[in-house]
Amino acid sequence: MAIKAAWLSLYPQETAYERLGKRPPDSVATGRTAASLYAFGNLHATPYCFAVSVSKRTARPDLELVNADVDEQDVTHSFDIPVATLERAITDMIRTHDDPSLIDDVIADAAKKGHIFDMDRMSDLLSPLSKTHGFASGTEFAHDLIKRNAVHAITKRAAKELYQALSSSELLPILQESRATIDAEGLKSALASLTRALGQTDWGNE
Numbered sequence: 001m002a003i004k005a006a007w008l009s010l011y012p013q014e015t016a017y018e019r020l021g022k023r024p025p026d027s028v029a030t031g032r033t034a035a036s037l038y039a040f041g042n043l044h045a046t047p048y049c050f051a052v053s054v055s056k057r058t059a060r061p062d063l064e065l066v067n068a069d070v071d072e073q074d075v076t077h078s079f080d081i082p083v084a085t086l087e088r089a090i091t092d093m094i095r096t097h098d099d100p101s102l103i104d105d106v107i108a109d110a111a112k113k114g115h116i117f118d119m120d121r122m123s124d125l126l127s128p129l130s131k132t133h134g135f136a137s138g139t140e141f142a143h144d145l146i147k148r149n150a151v152h153a154i155t156k157r158a159a160k161e162l163y164q165a166l167s168s169s170e171l172l173p174i175l176q177e178s179r180a181t182i183d184a185e186g187l188k189s190a191l192a193s194l195t196r197a198l199g200q201t202d203w204g205n206e
Contacts, residue, residue, distance in 0.1 A: 002048075003045060003079055004079055004081055006050075007027060007048075009063075010027050010050065010056070010063075011027070016080070020082075024053055024069060024070060024072055024075070026053050026054065027051065028050060028051045028070045028075055028083065029048070029049065029050055029081055029083045029084065030051045030070070030083075030084035030088060031064070031084075031092040031093045032044070032045070033048050033050070034049075034085075034086070034088075034092075035093070037078050038078075038086060040086065040106045040113065040115070041105040042105060042109075043102060046062050047061065047063055048062060049066065049096065051065075051066040051067075051068050051069075051084065052065050052066070052067060053068075053070070055067045064096065066092055066096060068092075068095075070088060074088040074125070075088075086110055086117075087122040090106065090107065090122070091122070091126055094126070094129055104145075104148065107145055107146065107149040107150050108150060108153060111146075111149070111150035111154050111157075112153040112157075114157065117150065119142055122138075123137070123139040123141070123142040125138065126138035126141040126142050127139075129141070
């Protein structure tokens with residue numbers, strides 16, 4: 001696969017086995033490349049973006065290197081190479097000045113497909129970049145990104161899942177037979193309305 005060949009080309013004198021055993025990894029697919037591997041957003045994987053732990057340069061037009069360590073907690077594996085978590089990949093997209101609309105699309109698509117963002121880690125990663133982007137802290141920066149791009153999808157998915165749970169053949173009879181002050185049918189109807197309403201709401205204009 002092309003992405004693995006690009007990763008191997010960074011240190012051709014070493015085998016994949018030797019490099020995969022390194023802690024921390026010597027290079028990690030990140031930025032738009034990692035996001036494309038996760039199939040979030042509408043991105044091209046190339047130029048292949050790698051974070052490298054030792055300062056390194058390349059003249060190859062199909063490679064982009066980010067000279068920065070990647071903590072092991074921010075690394076997963078895909079296609080037999082180290083790949084940054086989505087939170088780290090988004091941070092590196094911001095660091096390398098990717099188009100903000102592409103970053104927004106990645107976050108929105110990930111939320112729509114069920115990714116659960118690690119807000120604490122995302123805040124920590126964004127902290128060094130926050131002031132240059134007009135935010136007082138990494139937490140403020142992370143919450144702005146999620147509020148603008150993911151809250152709608154997250155809320156809509158949660159409402160849908162709760163509605164489906166209440167509609168299940170096992171749960172509704174329990175609620176209906178319960179002496180608790182729960183109007184099961186009313187709650188079911190309200191959630192159905194909520195789901196429809198969320199589908200028509202433009203959170204970006206709020």
